[in-house]
Amino acid sequence: MSKEWPLWEIFIRGQHGLSHRHVGSLHAPDAETAVKNARDVYTRRNEGVSIWVVEAKHITATAPGDKGPIFEPSESKIYRHPTFYDIPDEIGHM
Amino acid sequence: MYAQMVKSTGQGVKSLDEMDPVEREFQEKVDADIRIEPRDWMPEGYKKTLIRQIGQHAHSEIVGQLPEGNWITRAPTLERKMILLAKVQDEAGHGLYLYCAAETLGISRDDMTEQLLSGKMKYSSIFNYPTLTWADIGAVGWLVDGAAIMNQVPLQRTSYGPYARAMVRICKEESFHQRQGYDIMMRMAKGSEAQRRMAQDALNRFWYPSLMMFGPSDANSVHSEQSMAWKIKINTNDELRQKFVDQTVPQAEYLGLTVPDETLAWNEEKGGYDFAEPDWDEFFDVLKGAGPVNNDRLEARRKAWDDGAWVRDGLLAHAEKRAARKVAAE
Ligand SMILES: [Fe+2]
Ligand SMILES: [Fe+2]
Ligand SMILES: [Fe+2]
Numbered sequence: 001m002s003k004e005w006p007l008w009e010i011f012i013r014g015q016h017g018l019s020h021r022h023v024g025s026l027h028a029p030d031a032e033t034a035v036k037n038a039r040d041v042y043t044r045r046n047e048g049v050s051i052w053v054v055e056a057k058h059i060t061a062t063a064p065g066d067k068g069p070i071f072e073p074s075e076s077k078i079y080r081h082p083t084f085y086d087i088p089d090e091i092g093h094m
Numbered sequence: 095m096y097a098q099m100v101k102s103t104g105q106g107v108k109s110l111d112e113m114d115p116v117e118r119e120f121q122e123k124v125d126a127d128i129r130i131e132p133r134d135w136m137p138e139g140y141k142k143t144l145i146r147q148i149g150q151h152a153h154s155e156i157v158g159q160l161p162e163g164n165w166i167t168r169a170p171t172l173e174r175k176m177i178l179l180a181k182v183q184d185e186a187g188h189g190l191y192l193y194c195a196a197e198t199l200g201i202s203r204d205d206m207t208e209q210l211l212s213g214k215m216k217y218s219s220i221f222n223y224p225t226l227t228w229a230d231i232g233a234v235g236w237l238v239d240g241a242a243i244m245n246q247v248p249l250q251r252t253s254y255g256p257y258a259r260a261m262v263r264i265c266k267e268e269s270f271h272q273r274q275g276y277d278i279m280m281r282m283a284k285g286s287e288a289q290r291r292m293a294q295d296a297l298n299r300f301w302y303p304s305l306m307m308f309g310p311s312d313a314n315s316v317h318s319e320q321s322m323a324w325k326i327k328i329n330t331n332d333e334l335r336q337k338f339v340d341q342t343v344p345q346a347e348y349l350g351l352t353v354p355d356e357t358l359a360w361n362e363e364k365g366g367y368d369f370a371e372p373d374w375d376e377f378f379d380v381l382k383g384a385g386p387v388n389n390d391r392l393e394a395r396r397k398a399w400d401d402g403a404w405v406r407d408g409l410l411a412h413a414e415k416r417a418a419r420k421v422a423a424e
Binding site: 003004005007023024025026027029030033040041044045061063064 | 131133134135180183184187190191194197202203204259260263267406407409410412413416417
């Protein structure tokens with residue numbers, strides 16, 4: 001039985017100067033081939049101007065169970081949002 | 095539909111009260127249209143059913159390249175050849191998006207491939223029919239991709255995140271497939287008498303197999319009921335088939351072609367067509383492997399897999415050697 005090619009996560013920067021965004025994954029023997037294959041699979045219709053590939057095993061992620069402790073602290077900090085402050089109408093746009 | 099007769103747990107749907115707290119939390123997320131992501135807790139049955147369904151769908155995209163690939167070298171013009179090539183290439187991409195979605199559930203790509211080749215996993219019955227003439231390529235795009243779209247559009251809202259996202263990408267690409275097929279049909283139907291006959295013949299042969307794509311009626315199936323509760327199935331097979339017929343009949347009329355069903359009639363009351371069911375015995379025979387070209391299809395996939403083994407191994411060995419050299423140089 002042959003060994004399976006490693007899995008790569010693919011990130012693409014779209015046309016409009018936005019950040020690279022995760023679009024999917026694919027198997028490839030090495031990074032160069034992963035980039036070539038990503039071009040063929042994920043940019044067949046002008047979807048991108050730049051490609052990043054990262055071997056999936058190198059990604060460290062938060063665990064679903066940690067969602068509370070990690071993200072809840074920011075929920076109560078409503079003063080971080082502009083809508084928290086009442087600015088009188090006569091001041092105009094701010 | 096590309097996934098037919100997917101079996102779930104086989105047990106009835108549990109009520110929220112019958113579930114333990116973890117499962118209840120899961121089901122409430124599904125009910126609230128919150129996506130389930132790969133590392134979230136999910137029932138074993140949900141995972142297994144999804145692997146079957148997504149795997150079957152992926153295999154269908156891949157095997158589905160064969161009937162159309164058959165005509166790439168014989169496309170009537172260079173433009174048609176480029177279009178067909180692009181379409182078939184898209185299907186390879188669809189297969190890949192779906193395999194990746196299935197892999198997030200813990201099954202490996204090679205494992206799925208081997209299950210396809212051993213006959214343990216299925217692909218859609220439709221791809222066991224041959225494409226005999228160029229008009230068949232029109233009929234496949236129009237009817238087969240048309241039926242697939244019918245099924246795939248609602249699946250963009252399916253509960254499993256990676257599956258839903260794959261569906262979004264796929265649906266964006268599919269409408270080109272159906273339109274290029276209809277474009278071929280228009281040209282053939284308005285061409286010479288021989289071309290028109292060819293178009294009609296393609297419709298005759300692909301009509302019922304296309305209706306079979308949605309699978310037999312599942313109004314009373316426990317599997318479907320469970321899949322619908324999990325939101326990995328959104329509509330019943332009959333609902334989708336009805337929608338497909340209602341959409342397709344006027345398109346056939348526009349072409350001046352006749353749907354091969356003498357019982358076909360508009361039913362004012364239900365606001366849809368009455369139509370004849372396909373031959374379900376034939377459907378089950380095809381699923382069991384007795385369709386016109388089941389053997390050819392699996393043979394072609396086995397040959398591709400076996401003949402490609404040295405390439406897969408060679409590229410990996412090369413990559414490992416280069417990586418080792420890089421480490422040594424550092
Ligand atoms: Fe497809
Ligand atoms: Fe397709
Ligand atoms: Fe398609």
